[in-house]
Amino acid sequence: MPEQDAWNQIWELNHRVTDLGEPLALTDETRALLRDTAAEVAIAPEEAASALHGDVSAAALLKEIAKRIRVGSRRLSRAIAEAMKHEEAGDLEAARVPLLELLDVEIVPFYRELAQVQLDALDES
Structure with a gap:
């Protein structure tokens, strides 16, 4: 079962990055959130790990996670x-x-x- 708070955090973060145009701050906490929720929405761990190496690819991962949830x-x-x-x-x-x-x-x-x-x-x- 997914962590509801984590999915809410994904929604809020995606809104700020995608809708409001804020840059994605790729902190350790953000990386952990993206890595963990990626697994919950059937994104392969290798794919998530690769995406977390850069801001642009991490933002794309965030967008895909949010899309799968929505x-x-x-x-x-x-x-x-x-x-x-x-x-x-x-x-x-x-x-x-x-x-x-x-x-x-x-x-x-x-x-x-x-x-x-x-x-x-x-x-x-």
Whole structure:
């Protein structure tokens, strides 16, 4: 399970760097945050380590981490909402479809786990 505070820090840091144009201060703390959260969003340790050697590549890593968190969260929310709509209508097979489709494309382990929990709950219905 990801560290919620770390994901919030990523969001805030990405906002400052990407949206506000602040330079990325590549401190030991920032490196640790990027390295640890990269692993949580399925970025290979070697790729993260390589990116942390320079400001430009570290900023790109930050942007990719934030993107995976944001896009995965939206994808999961849509899939759950769609599944719930079908479940409430009594169509469990149709309810499984958006969750299975999410599992076909989602790479963030936490979001995959949540989708699987939803699928398992449907199977218990």
